[in-house]
Amino acid sequence: MKVLIVEDDQFHSTFVQEALVEALPEVTEIVHAANGAIGEDEARRGEIDAIVMDLQMDQRNGIEAARSIWAERPQSRILFWSNYADDAYLRGIAHIVPEDSAYGYVLKTASRARLKLALRAVLVEGQIMVDREIHRLQRRGTSLRTRLDDSEFNVLIDLALGLQDKLIAERRGMSLRTVQNRLISLYEKLGVISEFDDEVTLNKRVRALNRALVTRTINIETLETAHRDLETWLAGR
Amino acid sequence: MKVLIVEDDQFHSTFVQEALVEALPEVTEIVHAANGAIGEDEARRGEIDAIVMDLQMDQRNGIEAARSIWAERPQSRILFWSNYADDAYLRGIAHIVPEDSAYGYVLKTASRARLKLALRAVLVEGQIMVDREIHRLQRRGTSLRTRLDDSEFNVLIDLALGLQDKLIAERRGMSLRTVQNRLISLYEKLGVISEFDDEVTLNKRVRALNRALVTRTINIETLETAHRDLETWLAGR
DNA sequence: AGAGTTGTTGCGGGTTCCCGCAAGATTATT
DNA sequence: AATAATCTTGCGGGAACCCGCAACAACTCT
The missing domain is CATH 1.10.10 (Arc Repressor Mutant, subunit A)
Known part of the structure; x- marks a missing residue:
């Protein structure tokens, strides 16, 4: 199993890598990309369907990259891994995720255990998994009627x-x-x-x-x- | 010499710590704080005058923390260490830095060597040091007359x-x-x-x-x- | 089917915004 | 000191904005 890590922060990238090798013994190869554009290339060239994707990146952000990756290979499984629980990101993802694919959303502040769990659930099991923390933050101050349609x-x-x-x-x-x-x-x-x-x-x-x-x-x-x-x-x- | 690291990202925090022990043998104690408010407390309680400060933090951001620290101890030397070269941050810092203090501004994308250099220059030598990269980014598209007064x-x-x-x-x-x-x-x-x-x-x-x-x-x-x-x-x- | 709720559309008017014009005031230049 | 350049301020008017009012349409609930 090949996994692609799209992440422009060196430290976070190696952290994900470590979590990956610990949590998923079935991983045989790990590819790194420092921004969305490179990530798209790597996914295409290497025919990789398991991806960990940062959202904030300089050149081309994670949502755009995910959109074109999913356009070519809708079965790709993507775990988004982000600093923020911005509503804009969730909305952006919700709009582009294909029917038959798996994805997840984990905050960078989550524990290593939680990250590992999400890695397995999304990349291996093909589940959909959104960090509970995100829903908590997202609903903050939005008393049911305050959410925009x-x-x-x-x-x-x-x-x-x-x-x-x-x-x-x-x-x-x-x-x-x-x-x-x-x-x-x-x-x-x-x-x-x-x-x-x-x-x-x-x-x-x-x-x-x-x-x-x-x-x-x-x-x-x-x-x-x-x-x-x-x-x-x-x-x- | 005691140094305070104010940084909410675990990886970045340990990275700074490593760079510190490598670059400054005169450091005897390193204190960590996970956000601006805690950082202020630690600086006050520990009477620490050498600080490495992240700018983006949840609770209380680096500029606010720096302002109150400098208000109490204007001789504090603070090295700001940030992901972005936002004009807003530079402007904010320029407004609060006391006459007789030293400060620096380094991007997190800078090399370890550059960080070490800045650590020594600001915290030990008391110089003022702004990453060249920042000026380059900042002037991007601002053709002299476009900068706001x-x-x-x-x-x-x-x-x-x-x-x-x-x-x-x-x-x-x-x-x-x-x-x-x-x-x-x-x-x-x-x-x-x-x-x-x-x-x-x-x-x-x-x-x-x-x-x-x-x-x-x-x-x-x-x-x-x-x-x-x-x-x-x-x-x- | 009837009544109530919600969403869409037009009209009208009070308010704010944007800016050309022009007369002083201030600052810079020679 | 004199001239030029820039900044400040007031006036006035066209355009955009915000929204109350009211007539329909669509949808829900009993």
């Missing part, structure tokens, strides 16, 4: 890019007023108003982006990839 | 918080129109317009925040601390 999330992305209402309406196929309704519920769910708004009134759009970032609903990488998506959409319009 | 940076912070022009004017002691002028130059320097603006017009404020984040002029921690600052300012108004 997909439509709201899309509008949030467009807002974050700086699109104005009319453009969002066109891009998402809604009427102008509907977009504005979405914005209103966004403002509520993100807590744009409830802060110290009795004293001062704020710019809601900016505040929404601010809150979305601080609550880890989106992150800077989200902005970067969303920007690229926007460019392609603008090109073919 | 302090006044523009302040307005950017307020914008990012969602304050509207009138409030910014009050907080920063400018007239309304002056704030708006600052905003215009902000928009230019951040490249708000120059993108694909011939096709679509964007919401400048949101776009400014977006660009500021993507260009690493500010980061999410900046937003969080700025929010606390705003709260105290609002309280005593």
Whole structure:
């Protein structure tokens, strides 16, 4: 069994390697890649279907790499291994994971035992496994009704890019007023108003982006990839 | 000589420790702290003046910790050791470093030799040392005229918080129109317009925040601390 | 089937934003 | 000291934003 480790941090990379050899005796070969682009190459060339993937990387992040890897070989099993429990990452993964594949998500703060468990469950057994810690963090402050639905999330992305209402309406196929309704519920769910708004009134759009970032609903990488998506959409319009 | 390592990542922490014992034989004791708050305590209790400080930490980040440590013991020598070359961090440090103290800034991607060099230069020799790599990254795309001055940076912070022009004017002691002028130059320097603006017009404020984040002029921690600052300012108004 | 809840859309208007124009004030240059 | 360049400030207006109101449509629950 060949395993690919995609991780740009030297220390973390060797840590995963050690955990791998300890936990999975069936591993015969371990390949390293220092960023997403190299990782894609290695997976393609080596026909590797078991991957441990960091999410934050300079050149090309883990989600993008995973998407193209899964596009070519949907049966690949990928264990994501990340510093943060950002909602944006989970959402990104949920959108690209194929039906018949296995994946997992483990925080880097998890114990070595937990990592080993996830390695076996995902890479060998083909299970789906998400670190409990992530759900705990993710639900923090989100009292059931505060979680964004997909439509709201899309509008949030467009807002974050700086699109104005009319453009969002066109891009998402809604009427102008509907977009504005979405914005209103966004403002509520993100807590744009409830802060110290009795004293001062704020710019809601900016505040929404601010809150979305601080609550880890989106992150800077989200902005970067969303920007690229926007460019392609603008090109073919 | 006692040295304090403030770092929440286990691997990085031991890596620094190893580099320390190799590079500085004069070190007699090494203390670890897993976040900024603990770090402050340890520095105070142990009367430690040589510190290696991570910047990204959950509880209390490195800049805040450094500020309060320097407030009590301005002669402390602190080597900052970070994953990113964000402008926000450099700016934050530049604002709080006392006249008569030594500090340094090294990227985690630097070689072990470079780290050792910085350890000696800052902690032992009391020099000021900033990784060359940082200046290279920092100037990326900033062609001399694109760098924000302090006044523009302040307005950017307020914008990012969602304050509207009138409030910014009050907080920063400018007239309304002056704030708006600052905003215009902000928009230019951040490249708000120059993108694909011939096709679509964007919401400048949101776009400014977006660009500021993507260009690493500010980061999410900046937003969080700025929010606390705003709260105290609002309280005593 | 009927009633209630939720989502979509248009209209209208108050507010904020963005910025051109122009008159002082300040700073830099020679 | 004189001139130029830059910064600050006020005014005014077009555009975008935010949202209350109200009419439908769609969906749920009994």
